[in-house]
Amino acid sequence: MKVIDKPEFEALLDETIASDRRDVVGVQDDGEKYVFDDLRSAADLALEYDVTMLSPKKYLMPQRETILEYRDTDGEFEWRAKAEPDGKVIVGIHPYDLVAIEQLDKIFIDTLRDEPYRQKRENSLLIGANMQDASETAFAASMGTATTDSGYDLMLTDLGETYAVNIGTLEGKEFLNSADVRKATAQEVQEVERIEQEDVPDLFERELDFSPALLPTILEENYDNMEFWEDYSEKCLSCGTCNMVCPTCYCFSVDMIRDLGTNSGRESRRWDGCLLEDFASVAGDENFREEVAERHRHRFMRKGWYIYERYGDIACIGCGRCTSECVADVADPCDVYNKLHQEVQAHAQ
């Protein structure tokens, strides 16, 4: 572990903003919410934030991106798949969002290579920040994602006058090369451990009533509990907001767009969500999840059971974004999981 004085860190960041070929983005207060946005000065960083509106997923898998271009020039027809290598230096990522990115890496790089994602991801530098505040809808501590020892290039912990810096990768270490950093003292190392083990868990108002390891089983047992899913989703508007704000949701659609008046155009992919009505519909008026209760159920099944079956991860990291953004107030996974757990227990008695 290293330690860097705050002014020194800010100078390093300002230097990076000025000279790095990549955009530097970081957590800022936009007046109403915290957001990841282009950083013009290190002084704009707001590392004491609770949660950002969107996770940094938006930089690795943008809400819209061109994945293919085509052109027809004098009878020569050409397709060109695109993968912009526009990585970013991303500053201030909370541990749960780092865990979410690790889940995406596993799928989009390690298992099924997705070139647009891989290019951005591998060209990015992820600077994490230990939590100093939590939103009232978050339950990351219960999900084991309130702290992490992987997934970052660097991880900052605020120690008042200084930041303690954990180095996760060689690239992270090199980032610090030009700055004045020193080795952490034993007290400083212990203080970071204390913050992670005592202060961080204390930030959360919500918790799961059981171990997340039980989630896949609990969900499976409630698959046919239609009464629950129907009651629960009664007020849902099928707006898909809960999908869009989720750092682990990665479903997308692909649209072909013609440049007007030409024989060229492109394919653009955009975030899509399983709560939207047509997500699973096919020709012939067949919709495999026609009822909102079925779509609602699918969202939770996918998060807590299906993805676990396939990749070994629980695809909910407890950030609480879906809960705070849902206008109908029905997207709260912590509440759903706890209720499902109660259903299973009631059943067992």
Added chain:
Amino acid sequence: MRSSTTAKFDIGENEYQPVNGLITRTRPFTGADKLFEIQLPDGEELGHQPGQFVQLLVPGVGEAPFSVTSSPTKPGPFELTIRAVGNVTRALHNMEPGDTVGIRGPYGSGFDPDVFEGEDILFIAGGIGLAPLRSMINYTLDERERFGELTTVYGCKEPVEQLYPDELEEWAEGDAMEYFETVDQCPQDQEWDGPTGVITSIIPEVDIDVETTKVLVCGPPVMYKFVLQELDEMGVPDGNIYLSLERNMHCGRGLCGHCQINELYVCTDGPVFHYPVVRDKQEAEV
């Protein structure tokens, strides 16, 4: 079944890179379906397995998954049979020989001919579900000596919907395969001298060894439950049944999430599934 998430011909580093597919021949059927013959650059073979599909891109319009309907035993261009139901499919129907589309694939699991070597096979096709099965049917006919008794049952809503009329005639008249067909109904302005009734009404007529015959099924979503129930009543073991399923698809690569059935993705784990694999998956609806 073999699962292949990567294309066979060189698509470079990026999996989303299509190649040009030149439409070399089209052939309309009497209904809303049309056959397209497509040639890859330099006469390259698609290298598919029966039952696999391609992502087809219509410039400026969109992309969609289509099963390869020709058998890999047929050299040269491959064939797709496409029903006009929406944007991409209607735009395709307006395209002509000489026009270019994009092709990615082949994708998904198919029917591995080696698995069926020496076996009796019953093909059950509903409507456009004959398109993917034809790839395997023609494979078994082209390499007839490698397989046991062959039987095909084909059901359509009405006579005009029938695909590949010349081949159907050959199947019916030849000795290589037993062939049964039906239509749900025959409207007054159409002609039909075969049986009418849903496909399950003629399945009991087929003379197969129910204990050993492999059964390959493809049809509209509503068909599966009824056909599977019928097969169960006849005594066909679940382990002898293979299904080709359809879902909404946007990537063909196990990423976009549209084709999900529990933890399975139809585009990479399917579209051809061994029935026991999906039997207990709630979202398979079989």
